[in-house]
Amino acid sequence: MDGAVRKEQICDAAKRLFAARGYHATSVRDIAAQLDLQGGSLYSHIDAKEDLLWALVDRAADSFISRAAAVAARFPDPTERLQALVRAHVEYMASDLDNAVVFHHEWRFLAPARRLAIAHRRHEYEDYFRQAIHEGVSRDVFLPQDERFATLLVMSLVNWFYQWYRPDGPLPADAIAGRFNELILRALGAPAPIGKGKSI
Amino acid sequence: MDGAVRKEQICDAAKRLFAARGYHATSVRDIAAQLDLQGGSLYSHIDAKEDLLWALVDRAADSFISRAAAVAARFPDPTERLQALVRAHVEYMASDLDNAVVFHHEWRFLAPARRLAIAHRRHEYEDYFRQAIHEGVSRDVFLPQDERFATLLVMSLVNWFYQWYRPDGPLPADAIAGRFNELILRALGAPAPIGKGKSI
């Protein structure tokens, strides 16, 4: 079996356990047991337990940012861009909920340098939302009473998603994103996209 | 020194450390050290480390629910009630941010029976918000496209608060609650409370 494949299996097991129990309540032996290995055997594939957490958090940050960058490049219109950002966020979270949970809950257990790097990436990611909202305000398509709180509303809505979303729930992720966008556009004082046909 | 006082000091130390590092990354010796005690000495005041977590989470749940009950009793009008619920939530979180952080981040490390009890209390608490919104919809003062998502928006906004709020930030908690309420009423399709003077 390929070494890279094995490493991916280890990351997957760590992801499940970190999401379910948290980083500190998961031992390397717990992770190894998921692959029918002894605890020490993991260390032919990894250097430290924290590297597994880093791999997961780093990957989530990459996914969020690269999707946002693609959306920003594709949609010049602020309304369409904001809606697509929300949709991309929700759909990524839904597609890899465990990774999203680890990203939001466990990143603070990274060593300081890595924690700082994630804080910066998180800020960079939020900038895509801030920027879309700011442009909408500049063009008078969004009329929030407070631009900063408008951004906070959007981030609260999409970030809290992982707390209640269940894959076997009644609504698929894209329908949830649609509902989110209706609420967001209303809160922003934008015309609701009723009768516009399928939204982005 | 009174035993109850000492126990409160232990809870306070646990609260700070659980909020900063998380439950599993905090040892009983860490807590004891905050009070210049030896690790074992804590056990003249407590029976188990988990009891400290329970005390904090239980107290937060009580605070949320008792404040919501008082608000519900005081404000029959759904709009006023919803605004007051938001305000009470934000002000409690701001007044004891560490406890709010422990409540949201660490409750899942409780043993199953206690975890279940908290899940029920959480649901009971959200019912105050759901009910206020439902009554507003019944009376046509709220016109959301989806009542369930309207509630989700409110809960997302107020629950995510602890993630970014800093006591030394530019806005006091009651001003933040005011901004939240403006956004919420807009998202609900209610008339914005502009020119109504001080809101609740």
Next chain:
DNA sequence: CCTACCGATCGGTAGG
């Protein structure tokens, strides 16, 4: 409330 300790488990390593 301290000293001294319990058995269990932790992340990680050596040697094969």
Next chain:
DNA sequence: CCTACCGATCGGTAGG
């Protein structure tokens, strides 16, 4: 990848 182990630390207890 396993066996066997390292020192450190965990939550908790006994006895004073």
